[in-house]
Amino acid sequence: MEIKNLHIQYQYFNSKSDLSDDDQILLHSAFDAKKGSHSPYSKFKVGAAVLLENGQIIKGSNQENASYPIGLCAERTALAAVVALFPQDKILTIAITASTVLSVVDQPVAPCGICRQTILESEFKQHQNIRLILSGESGAVFIFNTVKDLLPLFFDSEHL
Ligand code: THU
Secondary structure, three states, X not given: OOOOOOOOOOXXXXXXXXXXXXXXXXXXXXXXXXXXXEOOOOOEEEEXXXXXXXXXXXXXXXXXXXXXXXXXXXXXXXXXXXXXXXXXOOEXXXXXXXXXXXXXXXXXOOOOHHHHHHHHHHXXXXXXXXXEEEEOOOOOXXXXXXXXXXXXXXXXXXXX
């Protein structure tokens, strides 16, 4: 038996004002996307903004349902809009943020497991990595160059 270590890499920024101008614009769009959140059950509003190679920014927000399990996360709402509106365009970056009435979200918000797997499939489909910008309302911001760093030992079509 031997112990193996996994190495994941991300960029750490003390605050969103340290991001590049382009990344700040995209993150601002994610904040704006939260306005479309339908989250009467969790009261947790999530916004996602997807930057396409054509320069378009597509926004999505979480859409909950009285039948809880069928709710949709912000990331997958945005990704569904992308394939509906711009099926040929590659995704460069996704910015994600969240807020809640219960407290200030001062930690970066990371996508859930289902969203990570969905973003992974988008990477494979377009043969190109997708950058992720993760932010709370305040505090540090993390940037990942690929969702694979958030999903070590991922499951993909190679296993089928
Ligand atoms: N949520 C997202 O929209 N994205 C995630 O990656 C994490 C969770 C939503 C789902 C639900 O509407 C609320 O946040 C609380 O879990």
